[in-house]
Amino acid sequence: MADIGYISLVIGFVLSLYAIVGQLAGQKLGNRNLIKSAKGAVLAVAILATVASLALIYLLVTGDFSVKYVYDYTSTDLPLFYKFAAFWAGNGGSLLLWLWVLAIYTAIVTYSDKIDELTPCVSSILMGNALFFLFILAFVTNPFEKLGYMPAEGQGMNPMLQNFGMVIHPVTTYLGYVGFAVPFAFAMAALMTKNTDDRWIKITRKWTILAWMFLTLGNLYGAQWAYVELGWGGYWAWDPVENASFIPWLTGSAFLHSVMIQERKNMLKTWNVSLITITYLLTLFGTFLVRSGILTSVHAFGNSNLGMFFLVFTGLVFVASFWLIADRLPMLKGSREFESFVSKESSFLLNNLILVGIAFTTFFGTIYPLIGELFTGSRPTVSIPYFDKVNAPLGLLMILLMGICPLIAWRKSSGKNLRDNFLVPLAGAVIFAVIAYVLGLRKIYALAAFTAVAFVVVSTLSEVAKGTLVRMRMTGENPVAALGRLLVRNRRRYGGYIIHLGLIMLLAGIIGSHTYNRVEQKTLRLGETIRVEDYSLTYRNLAEGKDGKNDTVYADVAAAKNGQPLGLLQPKKVYYPTHPQPATEVAIRGSLSQDLYLILAGWENDGRATLKVLINPLVAWLWIGGYVMVAGTVFALWPGRGADVGPKYTRGV
Amino acid sequence: MVKKFLKIPLAIILGAALILSAVPAWAGQVDMKVQKEIEDSLVCQDNCGMILSSCENQTAEYMRKIIVDRLSRGQSKEQVMGYFVSIYGDKVLAAPPAKGFNITAWVTPFIVILAGGLLIYFVLDKWVLYAKLEKMDRESEEPKKHADLSEYEDRLEDELKKYR
Numbered sequence: 001m002a003d004i005g006y007i008s009l010v011i012g013f014v015l016s017l018y019a020i021v022g023q024l025a026g027q028k029l030g031n032r033n034l035i036k037s038a039k040g041a042v043l044a045v046a047i048l049a050t051v052a053s054l055a056l057i058y059l060l061v062t063g064d065f066s067v068k069y070v071y072d073y074t075s076t077d078l079p080l081f082y083k084f085a086a087f088w089a090g091n092g093g094s095l096l097l098w099l100w101v102l103a104i105y106t107a108i109v110t111y112s113d114k115i116d117e118l119t120p121c122v123s124s125i126l127m128g129n130a131l132f133f134l135f136i137l138a139f140v141t142n143p144f145e146k147l148g149y150m151p152a153e154g155q156g157m158n159p160m161l162q163n164f165g166m167v168i169h170p171v172t173t174y175l176g177y178v179g180f181a182v183p184f185a186f187a188m189a190a191l192m193t194k195n196t197d198d199r200w201i202k203i204t205r206k207w208t209i210l211a212w213m214f215l216t217l218g219n220l221y222g223a224q225w226a227y228v229e230l231g232w233g234g235y236w237a238w239d240p241v242e243n244a245s246f247i248p249w250l251t252g253s254a255f256l257h258s259v260m261i262q263e264r265k266n267m268l269k270t271w272n273v274s275l276i277t278i279t280y281l282l283t284l285f286g287t288f289l290v291r292s293g294i295l296t297s298v299h300a301f302g303n304s305n306l307g308m309f310f311l312v313f314t315g316l317v318f319v320a321s322f323w324l325i326a327d328r329l330p331m332l333k334g335s336r337e338f339e340s341f342v343s344k345e346s347s348f349l350l351n352n353l354i355l356v357g358i359a360f361t362t363f364f365g366t367i368y369p370l371i372g373e374l375f376t377g378s379r380p381t382v383s384i385p386y387f388d389k390v391n392a393p394l395g396l397l398m399i400l401l402m403g404i405c406p407l408i409a410w411r412k413s414s415g416k417n418l419r420d421n422f423l424v425p426l427a428g429a430v431i432f433a434v435i436a437y438v439l440g441l442r443k444i445y446a447l448a449a450f451t452a453v454a455f456v457v458v459s460t461l462s463e464v465a466k467g468t469l470v471r472m473r474m475t476g477e478n479p480v481a482a483l484g485r486l487l488v489r490n491r492r493r494y495g496g497y498i499i500h501l502g503l504i505m506l507l508a509g510i511i512g513s514h515t516y517n518r519v520e521q522k523t524l525r526l527g528e529t530i531r532v533e534d535y536s537l538t539y540r541n542l543a544e545g546k547d548g549k550n551d552t553v554y555a556d557v558a559a560a561k562n563g564q565p566l567g568l569l570q571p572k573k574v575y576y577p578t579h580p581q582p583a584t585e586v587a588i589r590g591s592l593s594q595d596l597y598l599i600l601a602g603w604e605n606d607g608r609a610t611l612k613v614l615i616n617p618l619v620a621w622l623w624i625g626g627y628v629m630v631a632g633t634v635f636a637l638w639p640g641r642g643a644d645v646g647p648k649y650t651r652g653v
Numbered sequence: 654m655v656k657k658f659l660k661i662p663l664a665i666i667l668g669a670a671l672i673l674s675a676v677p678a679w680a681g682q683v684d685m686k687v688q689k690e691i692e693d694s695l696v697c698q699d700n701c702g703m704i705l706s707s708c709e710n711q712t713a714e715y716m717r718k719i720i721v722d723r724l725s726r727g728q729s730k731e732q733v734m735g736y737f738v739s740i741y742g743d744k745v746l747a748a749p750p751a752k753g754f755n756i757t758a759w760v761t762p763f764i765v766i767l768a769g770g771l772l773i774y775f776v777l778d779k780w781v782l783y784a785k786l787e788k789m790d791r792e793s794e795e796p797k798k799h800a801d802l803s804e805y806e807d808r809l810e811d812e813l814k815k816y817r
């Protein structure tokens with residue numbers, strides 16, 4: 001089976017080369033048969049990538065330890081679910097997953113024939129990416145490499161990866177990463193074939209939004225995994241690998257907003273092409289970070305020579321794509337008319353500035369240890385305090401813009417228009433701030449941030465209410481029918497608003513958990529109680545147990561809130577025979593208002609146990625907000641009437 | 654007399670009790686808030702890359718014990734942080750100190766964003782100006798177009814008259 005997998009990769013490598021050359025030459029020579037034949041090669045590569053992937057899954061599930069990858073990442077006692085997930089636990093497998101997704105995406109794009117003159121070029125660019133991955137898999141990090149003997153047992157999967165979030169996180173992240181390759185390929189193909197109108201944007205809109213949605217999910221599941229599995233009480237540590245998937249998410253978000261200006265006003269062509277290029281380059285850079293081991297990270301795959309290959313490939317893509325953009329610059333001149341500084345277009349530009357600004361800040365902070373080392377000789381650490389301090393004011397501006405954008409009209413907003421639209425949201429925000437202050441929200445940053453959040457909520461809901469009232473007046477529909485039809489018939493717009501509301505919930509979770517979290521750590525004797533805010537935790541017992549083949553040490557802790565019992569919590573340490581360090585299994589009692597998060601930090605021979613208690617407010621809203629964002633995306637993407645862009649604004653219209 | 658006799662040991666006991674109760678206040682107890690601030694500002698030094706307050710490994714435990722020990726001996730936050738920097742260098746700090754070359758870490762993002770903001774301002778200013786000029790051009794062309802049309806209308810009227 002390993003041989004079948006490897007041969008599939010080698011044949012795939014050859015065929016991808018043929019697919020590229022055949023399609024480009026066929027288009028140049030006007031030879032449709034050659035193009036058709038090369039398209040067949042694209043399909044064949046997708047099938048071969050599928051065969052290779054299924055072969056590796058088979059080897060993992062059947063536990064063939066003679067294959068190094070299977071030996072490195074599985075063991076006989078590993079549950080079937082995680083044996084399957086071991087597919088992307090290591091370098092070779094995860095790159096094979098990347099290739100598999102890329103090859104399928106390429107086949108779909110190639111056979112959907114959206115723009116006849118662009119398709120061969122798009123397909124070739126995507127195949128160029130696949131060629132790189134096939135080269136890496138076939139000649140650098142072969143997942144089918146054999147050990148030459150059959151070990152009785154494998155080394156097992158890293159315990160930290162044995163979590164549902166970690167199973168979903170890589171898949172969704174890769175679906176996002178690879179998804180951005182499609183609009184990038186269309187943008188480059190548009191430049192190569194000199195079709196610089198906005199057709200490529202319209203065609204790739206769904207691809208872009210899907211990629212963005214998967215990257216959102218990828219980040220969300222990554223945060224959930226960190227919260228539950230890493231056992232430190234947080235969900236985001238601004239780790240280089242976390243940043244690697246956050247930065248393209250930011251530039252992708254900026255792109256989704258700025259393309260609206262090109263669709264409506266035929267402007268920002270150069271910016272949009274550059275932005276999607278940067279986004280795709282950042283996905284490659286992220287992969288470089290994860291694979292190179294150049295920066296310290298809890299998530300990295302470890303040191304390997306793969307980083308150099310990714311760096312060279314990223315460099316080549318960077319040079320080639322920006323050379324192409326520079327060469328086609330005269331064709332990218334669009335309309336250059338803005339009627340007013342105060343318009344939705346301007347607010348979108350500001351939104352782009354802030355999103356790209358946060359992306360730059362995060363990128364700069366991530367690579368700053370290397371810059372610092374280069375200039376000073378010692379490598380500084382750039383971690384949570386830096387990113388929090390630098391990104392917090394930008395985040396606050398971002399929240400405000402989310403509230404302001406929907407209130408400003410396209411083209412030009414008059415003074416009256418601004419007064420009418422801003423009155424209710426501003427009044428709502430002020431009322432919220434006063435009530436929140438009176439109720440005890442006294443930390444100035446938290447108050448400012450939550451007030452901005454309230455402003456966005458009122459502004460978004462007032463826009464929906466206005467639309468509903470207009471519809472009721474014009475059609476005589478009842479409020480429910482008017483609201484339903486308003487949303488369904490303008491899915492793109494209101495899908496966007498749902499995403500904004502989801503993001504606001506998520507941000508409320510971040511603000512709450514950052515500004516009002518509480519930590520207590522105490523060593524307790526049996527029967528002793530620790531009190532943290534409204535919670536009391538009584539240490540009842542310390543015992544050893546078994547979890548499959550793994551030994552565990554756990555504490556029984558009776559929890560109560562305001563005297564009401566919450567049940568028994570069992571934080572534990574799990575000792576895996578295959579790994580030297582024990583894993584922390586935290587106990588969480590969650591609610592919409594706050595999470596009680598309990599860690600067994602240590603114990604003594606006399607039975608005393610050290611418990612770390614965290615009260616994390618509003619964390620549940622992070623996850624709820626994330627899913628609302630996904631729901632909004634699906635709503636906006638749903639095909640049919642209402643999913644289209646608004647009218648194109650031209651002069652005099 | 655008895656009362657006098659009792660007063661002396663009572664004073665000694667009370668004094669000792671006061672001293673004993675005062676000892677933890679300055680030598681034993683640690684301000685948890687300051688301890689957390691220090692832990693949030695330092696990075697565990699076993700290459701795990703985690704903030705000290707978040708890390709549970711042995712190196713982190715060791716560093717935490719040093720913090721508690723030094724705070725309980727009356728050292729300030731700055732003194733404790735300074736101790737760690739003297740041992741491990743600046744890399745023990747979770748954020749680069751804003752001095753020397755490291756100032757660039759703090760100012761570069763804002764300079765770049767400010768530059769981006771100015772660029773947007775000037776570009777927008779230019780585009781708004783273009784729009785105004787276009788509008789003025791259109792307005793100046795409109796009467797001419799109207800005049801041209803009226804000329805044609807007059808000519809058409811004249812020709813039609815011939816056929817009446």
